[in-house]
Amino acid sequence: MAVRKLKVGCAGLGRMGARHALNFLNRTPRAELVAAFTPDANEVAWARRELEPSGVVIYTDYEEMLKHPGLEAVVVATVTTAHAEEAIKAIHADKHVLCEKPLSTSVEVSQSVVEAAAKRPHLKVMCGFSRRFDKSYREAYERMDAGGIGRPSVFRSQTCDRLDPSGFFVAYAEFSGGIFVDCNIHDIDLSLWFLGQDSVVKSVVAMGICAVQPELRKHKDVDNGVGVVEFWNGKMAYFYSSRMMAAGQHDMTEIIGTEGKLAVNANPMGSLVEMYESTGVRREIPHDYYGRFMDAFVTEANEFTAACLDNSRLPFKLSGAVQAVAIGCALQESLNSGKKIHFDETGRRIEQPKL
Amino acid sequence: MAVRKLKVGCAGLGRMGARHALNFLNRTPRAELVAAFTPDANEVAWARRELEPSGVVIYTDYEEMLKHPGLEAVVVATVTTAHAEEAIKAIHADKHVLCEKPLSTSVEVSQSVVEAAAKRPHLKVMCGFSRRFDKSYREAYERMDAGGIGRPSVFRSQTCDRLDPSGFFVAYAEFSGGIFVDCNIHDIDLSLWFLGQDSVVKSVVAMGICAVQPELRKHKDVDNGVGVVEFWNGKMAYFYSSRMMAAGQHDMTEIIGTEGKLAVNANPMGSLVEMYESTGVRREIPHDYYGRFMDAFVTEANEFTAACLDNSRLPFKLSGAVQAVAIGCALQESLNSGKKIHFDETGRRIEQPKL
Amino acid sequence: MAVRKLKVGCAGLGRMGARHALNFLNRTPRAELVAAFTPDANEVAWARRELEPSGVVIYTDYEEMLKHPGLEAVVVATVTTAHAEEAIKAIHADKHVLCEKPLSTSVEVSQSVVEAAAKRPHLKVMCGFSRRFDKSYREAYERMDAGGIGRPSVFRSQTCDRLDPSGFFVAYAEFSGGIFVDCNIHDIDLSLWFLGQDSVVKSVVAMGICAVQPELRKHKDVDNGVGVVEFWNGKMAYFYSSRMMAAGQHDMTEIIGTEGKLAVNANPMGSLVEMYESTGVRREIPHDYYGRFMDAFVTEANEFTAACLDNSRLPFKLSGAVQAVAIGCALQESLNSGKKIHFDETGRRIEQPKL
């Protein structure tokens, strides 16, 4: 006798895709990874070694994978520029979809995924905002929701990557959508979660500098950015993103309420070890986002699987992904125009501030 | 095509047994939980609900389970008093064994397990010192081993349980072997790991009090104990155990070397959330050992499985479990006699200190 | 034989003035508090009790105090609106001056103090930016100056007051200059110290909300504000100020460089005590700025005294106080106009962003 398992295919086996594939293979008891797709020869070789022995069929054509017998769900973890098209194709092929963030760097394209999904309401289509599955963020949300900080009012959040002197981020910036869309998208999504998914933006402004990678300017990007978002409900959020942290990844968040404050990961740590040395007391911190959010990705895989199998609700709506991209794009525009951007109570863009 | 998986049976489905069963079922990709044994009706009911649907066969007779077709390995997680007998039976039935700590509260009985295992060297027999699999302890060991603190010299370690006002620990003390055998056994095992498995004890002394549970005295036990162990190699260890921590579980360790110190979990935390409230800044800490060591048990299950399947070495020797029990028993004896106990360089007990 | 001591008079004996008076009386060995002025009857009573027995002469007329025989230096710690006038009078009376911050909430009036001082270069005239004397800020500056974080690039700083439900801050806002001038003035001054006193502002923008004190709007103020300042030298700063911290005062700063980051008081604490309780681990934090900066005020008094007696250089220039007020006022204007404000490379205000 066997428990019914969700048959999953994974599109994309790069850095994040490989992790998703292994999580669905080994750490998602109710799922069965049956197929994987990648057009990349190195990734195919990796898959033959790591996935095929467990019975996963490897595809180099995405549409072929969609035809895999019995396939029920697809994880889209290819390059950002392919997310939306592949997600829509999977929806049309009647598959559940877990799509890596962002759906697209374009608001319109992101919206097209939402519309495709809306036509197949029996499908579970989710954008992979991994922090929504993080144990600490969830605990913070529950404490806030239980009234622990009064009325949440100011939201501060940062996504700070470790300095990568290889120049990777310069090339990456061409398609990433910019630092506010690529990095702060997580913080923006969190701000909507904590301040209310129905919060309407009143104004946004962003500023930034190229402290270590001046070449980023040619892609209209920066390596350190600060953005501020004001909402019509009297709340506000501010964000910081950086590509030059010496110590490692430091993503942190504060939710400041009228009666208290919650801080998530204000003091990053890679383990519970502290070293007392002649130079003082030291601890290491995670080097990348996966070191920080590894368990959240496993939870994401398990909850997505459960929602598909049990036809239960996903923990958040797909449309939020469009909201987040819209705010990220507005911040990126403000960064580049040097101007503050204003909206009216309906979210329509206006020229002058409405006080 | 399928990957070969280790067929595992779990004996005991109490608090820890149920966790082992679920870990082998869901979080150990190379293992397959095929059988489970418990004589307890409530645990059987739980197993029918949680394990049977996944194909696990439930037994109420341990020896029957050992005959389960194809069974290769057994996890012994019943009450401590049954550990040794069940481990030996499994060895005689030619099964690999992962036995919960301690093998026994008696040195002689513990030794009998080691001897049974020694006659079947092709079997993997391991005592479940879960902290050996903890990421932070391993990191500390690697740093020490790489010379990060010079020569390790003083070892301090504590196992402190959350206060349980139910009186559970009083009844439990009848068979636990006492606080130094039950709690500090982990710290003692860690001291041997960090100071050298071949360290020979020179003297031990222990003192303790009953601060919250005076009835413990009838079982020759205490709720707070301090033990000190001196080794012939010029190193020393000291231990603290307690059953009355208000805030939760706090197990921590310091390894003090001639050039530095490593601290593991000096600052316990249950998550990455900090709360700023009118009473100050607060964080919660794990309420029990499982909240602290959950991941270590999963690693334990996976590494035990890999050693069985690949015939590779276990990370530590079974005989260490006897050493640890011997030290724990000597501390417990010192607690009750009020006397310090001395040994010569060969580990033989002597009456007077040898200076 | 006696050491020569600086004869000091203190103007204003309110919250801060009384502290200055006591610091000069008891904790500044090279100074002698000889006079004090206050027009307030309660404060006079306090001074008769606390200061007069030590030989301090109490005045209710500021100009009379200036004529006190032998008086050499004046501490101006009256209400902000009186700072500039009293400072200038003291300068004209040929006294050294330590003036509480800000010199004025008006840039022009602040500048007039600088000009008065410039005409008497033998006098020491200092604005009391107390954080410049804080041991931790100084340590951070030295580490940065020694190259510890590469090139400082992004500066983040916050001044967060404990929630005062009495409504005090509403009345106070009428004359405070607003949250960016009153609170963030310290952070702004620090940003100029750390990023370079010659940094020229390129643009400023501010946003804010009234989360707990809606009546602040009538004084064009907010209880939570975020401001961003971009400099022409490729550096940037962002600030947060709040009047609603539940846990207490939390002023903190980060200096982010190309090779590292320095954090000052990221983890506030009122003492070295941690409490382990049934609700977790807790510590208290200072309730007000004086709990955090008490020692800095003592250092300030001693260094000001030494500069006067030894005719040595003050640790920073008076003109910086005008720069800080100018930035604070621009942020406050941006908050109220809803617009970003731009400047050219010479610091001249311009209408459109110069990219």
Place this chain on the structure above:
Amino acid sequence: MAVRKLKVGCAGLGRMGARHALNFLNRTPRAELVAAFTPDANEVAWARRELEPSGVVIYTDYEEMLKHPGLEAVVVATVTTAHAEEAIKAIHADKHVLCEKPLSTSVEVSQSVVEAAAKRPHLKVMCGFSRRFDKSYREAYERMDAGGIGRPSVFRSQTCDRLDPSGFFVAYAEFSGGIFVDCNIHDIDLSLWFLGQDSVVKSVVAMGICAVQPELRKHKDVDNGVGVVEFWNGKMAYFYSSRMMAAGQHDMTEIIGTEGKLAVNANPMGSLVEMYESTGVRREIPHDYYGRFMDAFVTEANEFTAACLDNSRLPFKLSGAVQAVAIGCALQESLNSGKKIHFDETGRRIEQPKL
């Protein structure tokens, strides 16, 4: 008009004596340092430079200093071997005395100071247990006293010095009384404060090693020691002292009660600065006890002065200093004999444990 000030003389101007002298000179408003004594030429030179210009008369003969006109109080901060004799001489000369710890490394000699003081009850005679004046220890005591941790039961405390490779501690050990008398005397005194000054010792045991300074054995001392003390009131204390901390001074204490725990300085820090570097997050810690307790010495000077001037009670009794030395000496004896030492309920030494 002048406030009446206590006329103080300081005996000994070595490391600690110079600090006392400067504290009484500059940071004790109600005291006037009028005299200082040292037989050491270098210290005399220092005193001529640092103290004489402020009117302090320098003596090279202790008894001469005692005759200084108007002298009211003496700080004894010479070498430990001189403490008792000088304290007694000062008492006989009718001076108040603040004597550095320990009164003597001998219980009998310590007791003779108590007896001398008892004959002049109008004099204030205090042993300089500086930690009793530390803000954090006082806060911990108040929290405990207010019931914050239920009934205090287990006391853990350590005094850990920074590694000094110069060999200083070897020579020092000849007269220090040993690590338990020299270092842990503070922890022992604290244990009596927190567990009750009337606690009667039931047994003591100590063990130790020479990890970095093997030559210490010739003075019957060690560089790392652990001691355990059991009291007849059902409470216990355990102590650790070390001379080989790489990171700096780390003195810390835990008071463990039936309903909570207080930790003092579990996380040492030299300032509020944290450094984020490529090797992780780092902070420095104080290098010596003065870096940790500087403010406590100032409070000590001020409170001693106030007690003398106002004839108010000192914060603790002189006899406690004898209790602490007695426990320290017993621990040192146990260390060297290898035996546990037992006492009956009246504090009389007995051969066998009384259970």
